[in-house]
Amino acid sequence: MKQLLILSGKGGTGKTTIAGALVKLSECHAFADCDVDAPNLHLVLAQNSTPIKKDYYGLGKAVID
Amino acid sequence: MRVAVLSGKGGTGKTFVSVNLACAAEKAVYVDCDVEEPNGHLFLKPMISNRTPVTVTIPEVKANKCLGCKRCVDFCKFNALAYVLNQLMIFPEVCHSCGGCILLCPAKALIKSERKIGEIEEGQSGSVSTLTGCLNTGEESGVPIIKGLIQRLPDADTTIIDCPPGSACIVMESIRKADFCLLVAEPTLFGVHNLAMVYDLVKLFKKPFGVVLNKCLSGENPAEQFCKDNQIHVLAKIPFDEELGSLNSKGLIAVREDRLYQVLFKKLLEGITKEATS
Numbered sequence: 001m002k003q004l005l006i007l008s009g010k011g012g013t014g015k016t017t018i019a020g021a022l023v024k025l026s027e028c029h030a031f032a033d034c035d036v037d038a039p040n041l042h043l044v045l046a047q048n049s050t051p052i053k054k055d056y057y058g059l060g061k062a063v064i065d
Numbered sequence: 066m067r068v069a070v071l072s073g074k075g076g077t078g079k080t081f082v083s084v085n086l087a088c089a090a091e092k093a094v095y096v097d098c099d100v101e102e103p104n105g106h107l108f109l110k111p112m113i114s115n116r117t118p119v120t121v122t123i124p125e126v127k128a129n130k131c132l133g134c135k136r137c138v139d140f141c142k143f144n145a146l147a148y149v150l151n152q153l154m155i156f157p158e159v160c161h162s163c164g165g166c167i168l169l170c171p172a173k174a175l176i177k178s179e180r181k182i183g184e185i186e187e188g189q190s191g192s193v194s195t196l197t198g199c200l201n202t203g204e205e206s207g208v209p210i211i212k213g214l215i216q217r218l219p220d221a222d223t224t225i226i227d228c229p230p231g232s233a234c235i236v237m238e239s240i241r242k243a244d245f246c247l248l249v250a251e252p253t254l255f256g257v258h259n260l261a262m263v264y265d266l267v268k269l270f271k272k273p274f275g276v277v278l279n280k281c282l283s284g285e286n287p288a289e290q291f292c293k294d295n296q297i298h299v300l301a302k303i304p305f306d307e308e309l310g311s312l313n314s315k316g317l318i319a320v321r322e323d324r325l326y327q328v329l330f331k332k333l334l335e336g337i338t339k340e341a342t343s
Contacts, residue, residue, distance in 0.1 A: 060142075
């Protein structure tokens, strides 16, 4: 599987806009929004079906023994 | 008074607003907390008077003392230690500086050591003192640098804190000591979505806040609508102005070049002072 990465350093240069256009044009099978602090790709690629949401867990939490 | 300027989205004009606010004050401190990509110095071009390295604590192994019990390896949740071919290896880049391995080692074979992750630059640009955090490329977290910057904040003077984008740890650390949060919003759907995130954040921190609408065009402005719907105080509207764009792209400071913007930012600073002290 070929993977194309889009990055820029500075904010607001158009990463999401370019990614959205390439997702459409390439008819790709999968895409990922890695801007987890402020994800916006879903706003341009409005889904036809309702997305499935799953909780994501980081490291375990401390408990008192 | 300490004003944190934040936005959620990148490229909305945090640095532009921060730098111009600092220059509109008679005397100010500008703090660049966007440590991954600090740009304020491109506008202010400060004379650098001091550079301080920022380090994090990592373990160092005294190989002749290590018993090979692997207690440290099993303890580290980030896999920063590995026991390979009868030798303990440390991977400093993934270490989170918790110090647990050093505490646990029964043979005292692990000792504290420092690793440089970036630096803080102190400088001066006219009436503005500058503090710039610079994180080395490829580093995991800029939080230790932000902590170093926040420790250096003066009590007096107008202090403008230029925050990184987003609403995670690094932003929370940047706004922690702020008296007022200024949210910069652009009139796009992306802008509104990310404005909503920082709006939630400043409410969570119970900080007084207001909005600056940047890049305003005639016609509908979804960011302005969001402010209306949520009864958020809009402190200033900055037009989508070709002249302004030209000044910015040359790294010139609008307040120092254009009387109109001098008035606009002085008024904004007055508005913030009123809100922050009321």
